[in-house]
Amino acid sequence: MNIGDVARRSGLPTKTIRYYEEIGFIRPKRLDNGYRDFDEAELHKLAFIGRARSLGFSVEDCRILLELYDDKSRASAVVKKVAEQNLKAIDAKIADLQAMRVTLSHLIDKCAGDHRPDCPILENLGKITTKDA
Amino acid sequence: MNIGDVARRSGLPTKTIRYYEEIGFIRPKRLDNGYRDFDEAELHKLAFIGRARSLGFSVEDCRILLELYDDKSRASAVVKKVAEQNLKAIDAKIADLQAMRVTLSHLIDKCAGDHRPDCPILENLGKITTKDA
């Protein structure tokens, strides 16, 4: 299977697939002309990584998850722990963004948004909130 | 004012301040010994950038906001628009993360998380969801 077919079937760009080879996720054989030749197992692995990435797992998380996936005797608790850590990280990001959102939307609400130059948004950003030593 | 004082008063790391000089946000004078010498206006500007960054504005957004801040005759509508675009981007990120969160937490709930090897998390990641051409 050529890289283009794998890209279509996995949903990953060819650039990303080459990158995943570079960082050791896959080692496709080569044809005589130098083209990569993927088998179904590699396609499968790439699709796995793609799904995990879309759920917010880092590439290094994926490396761990792949190892766990291959190790059929590992306890599910181990996998669950990795997933829970990821969930925590996602929750923290959501909380950060929501805090931003609150402040920013307050600012936007207070701004008339007309032809006049007075703007509470800039005024607030301009406030020096230093901790004078 | 030395860079260390500015760092303490603005809350930005010295590395970041030097970086902001490099990309043209500020142009502090230099003392004979080569040290940067900041004035209050520069401190103010850095604090402004720091606050905007913490609200999710990109560095390029900050460049625009600074220009708008300096242009006392611009309409507040212009600023509001930039802020609203940022708010939209924040909302999109929150939505993405929440979608991830839902899927991942379902998966985690379904996983026993014990000594047994069966794990719905990995099983789901392993599902090939390709669009076979």
Place this chain on the structure above:
DNA sequence: ATGGGGCTTCCAGTCACCGGAAGGTCAAGG
């Protein structure tokens, strides 16, 4: 044989910094 797409490698760029090395400067203490 020619054209167009697909494949290869390699280099550089993204974004917003951060870490560290090598070295100059300054104020205080012995």
Place this chain on the structure above:
DNA sequence: CCTTGACCTTCCGGTGACTGGAAGCCCCAT
């Protein structure tokens, strides 16, 4: 006067996870 330690400087490289582009094969259909 010397040392110590906290500053400051520049420069180089790295981060994460790709992405873009150039230069150049390769393959197939016309």
